[in-house]
Amino acid sequence: MIRKLCLSAAGLLLAGNAFADWTLNMPKGVTELSVETYGLHMMVFWWCVAIGFGVFGVMIYSMFKHRKSQGVQPASFSHSTTAEVVWTVIPIIILLVMAVPSAETLVKIEDSRKPDMTVVVTGYQWKWHYNYQNEDVSFFSSLARTSADARRKQSGIDPFSVDNYLLEVDRPLVVPKGSKVRVLLTSNDVIHAWWVPELSIKKDAIPGYMNEIWFRAEETGTFRGQCAELCGKDHGYMPVVVEVVEPEEFAAWLAAEQGNTAPVAAN
Numbered sequence: 001m002i003r004k005l006c007l008s009a010a011g012l013l014l015a016g017n018a019f020a021d022w023t024l025n026m027p028k029g030v031t032e033l034s035v036e037t038y039g040l041h042m043m044v045f046w047w048c049v050a051i052g053f054g055v056f057g058v059m060i061y062s063m064f065k066h067r068k069s070q071g072v073q074p075a076s077f078s079h080s081t082t083a084e085v086v087w088t089v090i091p092i093i094i095l096l097v098m099a100v101p102s103a104e105t106l107v108k109i110e111d112s113r114k115p116d117m118t119v120v121v122t123g124y125q126w127k128w129h130y131n132y133q134n135e136d137v138s139f140f141s142s143l144a145r146t147s148a149d150a151r152r153k154q155s156g157i158d159p160f161s162v163d164n165y166l167l168e169v170d171r172p173l174v175v176p177k178g179s180k181v182r183v184l185l186t187s188n189d190v191i192h193a194w195w196v197p198e199l200s201i202k203k204d205a206i207p208g209y210m211n212e213i214w215f216r217a218e219e220t221g222t223f224r225g226q227c228a229e230l231c232g233k234d235h236g237y238m239p240v241v242v243e244v245v246e247p248e249e250f251a252a253w254l255a256a257e258q259g260n261t262a263p264v265a266a267n
């Protein structure tokens with residue numbers, strides 16, 4: 001029996017290597033708020049671990065120490081005021097310890113004042129539209145051709161051979177590093193949700209409403225997410241890609257985009 005257990009444990013460990021890329025936890029992200037959110041999440045996690053150990057520890061100890069074979073007699077009292085006070089006060093203290101830093105972060109998340117730039121993001125079935133406010137730049141961002149082809153039934157394309165399968169778009173949202181980007185979220189048809197885990201953003205895009213969020217990426221890079229609201233049959237095919245670039249690079253990109261749209265406007 002023990003040999004069998006050891007063998008299966010070894011098997012699991014070996015299989016674990018195949019999932020080296022696998023992470024169960026949320027990402028730490030690249031914004032101040034995503035790091036704070038990650039910290040809160042870990043704090044609550046460790047509180048849960050401590051509470052779990054505490055409660056199960058007392059239960060297991062009591063069951064073992066006061067077992068029948070030791071000749072222990074059941075207690076005859078019906079309730080204990082002391083115990084009731086203790087198990088009311090301790091959870092209240094734990095909740096307060098968690099609530100104070102959470103409230104601080106929530107206040108920061110809601111504070112979208114004085115942004116450096118604003119992008120209006122509109123959800124469509126099944127793509128995103130980005131409009132750089134006051135910059136005369138706007139475009140749709142759809143699932144990349146490579147993923148769109150591979151996802152079709154009997155396409156004959158192995159999805160594993162496609163880079164960032166279902167997480168790539170034809171035109172990502174480009175933003176500069178270090179700028180406070182305000183995102184105004186709405187939708188043209190049904191409820192979508194704009195979700196980029198590493199920017200710590202997940203908010204519904206609702207028709208007729210304007211939701212507001214913001215982020216300030218501290219690192220350059222490509223950050224991926226997806227629509228997180230079941231929005232129709234192609235819900236799984238509307239990824240979000242945000243490219244964070246150096247401010248100079250962004251200025252050049254913006255100028256090029258404005259140049260692109262100028263001839264169209266002239267017509």
Ligand SMILES: [Cu+2]
Nearest residue numbers: 192193227231
């Ligand atoms: Cu959607």
